[in-house]
Amino acid sequence: MNSEDVKAVRALLSKPQRIVIIPHKNPDGDAIGSCLGLWHYLKNLGLEATVVAPNDYPKFLKWMPGTESILNFEKQNSQALEVLEAASLCFTLDFNDLSRVGQLTPILLKSTAKFIMIDHHRSPDNYATITYSDPKMSSTCEMIYHFITKLDGKDKITEDIANCLYSGIVTDTGSFKFAATTSTTHRTAATLMEKGADNALIQNRIFDTNSPERLQLLGCALKNMVIIKEFHTAYTFLTQEELDTHNYKKGDTEGFVNYGLTIESIKFAVIFIENKEEGIIKISFRSQGQFSVNEFARAHFHGGGHTNAAGGKSDSDMSTAISRFTKLLNDYKDELNS
Numbered sequence: 001m002n003s004e005d006v007k008a009v010r011a012l013l014s015k016p017q018r019i020v021i022i023p024h025k026n027p028d029g030d031a032i033g034s035c036l037g038l039w040h041y042l043k044n045l046g047l048e049a050t051v052v053a054p055n056d057y058p059k060f061l062k063w064m065p066g067t068e069s070i071l072n073f074e075k076q077n078s079q080a081l082e083v084l085e086a087a088s089l090c091f092t093l094d095f096n097d098l099s100r101v102g103q104l105t106p107i108l109l110k111s112t113a114k115f116i117m118i119d120h121h122r123s124p125d126n127y128a129t130i131t132y133s134d135p136k137m138s139s140t141c142e143m144i145y146h147f148i149t150k151l152d153g154k155d156k157i158t159e160d161i162a163n164c165l166y167s168g169i170v171t172d173t174g175s176f177k178f179a180a181t182t183s184t185t186h187r188t189a190a191t192l193m194e195k196g197a198d199n200a201l202i203q204n205r206i207f208d209t210n211s212p213e214r215l216q217l218l219g220c221a222l223k224n225m226v227i228i229k230e231f232h233t234a235y236t237f238l239t240q241e242e243l244d245t246h247n248y249k250k251g252d253t254e255g256f257v258n259y260g261l262t263i264e265s266i267k268f269a270v271i272f273i274e275n276k277e278e279g280i281i282k283i284s285f286r287s288q289g290q291f292s293v294n295e296f297a298r299a300h301f302h303g304g305g306h307t308n309a310a311g312g313k314s315d316s317d318m319s320t321a322i323s324r325f326t327k328l329l330n331d332y333k334d335e336l337n338s
């Protein structure tokens with residue numbers, strides 16, 4: 001964030017505001033962690049702020065300090081709507097495009113609030129008064145750390161803020177192992193630990209929450225995996241029936257896509273997950289090295305994200321989506337073989 005943006009944010013926060021903080025739909029640890037980290041900071045400044053999530057999020061995130069104050073637009077609709085309509089300032093966190101907030105999109109499009117975007121996805125859209133976008137950052141939580149320290153210094157990072165932000169960094173870096181992890185990420189995490197982030201507890205709460213059904217669902221996804229050697233690609237899928245049989249709960253498939261990349265020589269891993277209720281196939285893309293899944297998802301599956309991690313969707317059925325995908329691989333033969 002440059003010094004002009006810092007000045008502009010300070011000016012906005014120096015006036016009374018009704019602040020709403022919004023993560024993307026199906027929020028993950030980085031989305032929830034960044035919203036709550038920012039929420040604690042604003043509350044500690046004496047400002048009025050509310051987090052409104054477009055929909056529910058996994059149980060393994062529901063321990064974070066402040067989680068009980070989040071309004072779920074699907075469940076607490078009228079209360080959330082009231083907050084959204086009264087908002088004078090709106091922070092949008094961990095997404096780059098207003099189409100990423102599901103049912104909140106039309107509400108935000110007609111809102112008269114000023115917008116501040118803080119996000120690390122590529123190609124940010126141009127809807128905000130202040131856009132703090134940095135695709136080199138590991139996570140939005142890392143950006144919230146820089147946002148707070150630039151505005152106010154490290155003293156304002158409380159233990160609650162530290163626990164929220166550490167959670168998002170751990171989520172988006174896969175516990176500091178993905179390529180987006182930098183020396184700055186480690187320094188940020190170290191400071192957050194000094195401020196009271198409980199690293200072992202956080203890792204345990206986010207990653208060690210398996211139910212037997214979830215592990216069996218993972219087994220199912222691994223069994224369904226198809227390896228296409230000539231394109232260095234591994235894809236898998238889960239049908240609605242398979243999800244139902246394993247008593248699927250939100251968040252259960254988190255991380256499944258990464259297993260494909262652990263196979264030697266695989267550069268591109270994909271999972272297709274059927275969602276009968278929404279009538280779509282939700283797709284997650286991961287890559288190792290130069291191959292940009294952000295561009296791939298954008299070009300072919302209404303999606304986007306980062307160079308090595310992106311998402312998208314298909315409106316067709318599972319077999320049509322998969323066969324379209326496998327045919328497309330031919331066009332990327334050189335990139336996948338380089």
Ligand code: 5GP
Pocket residue numbers: 024094097100121283284285302303304305306309310311312313
């Ligand atoms: P995941 O595969 O874990 O759902 O998402 C991987 C990354 O891509 C995340 O940073 C997520 O925010 C982004 N992403 C997931 N789905 C979509 C999508 O439909 N559109 C866009 N633009 N980004 C997505």
Ligand code: MN
Pocket residue numbers: 030031094120138139140172
């Ligand atoms: Mn993120």
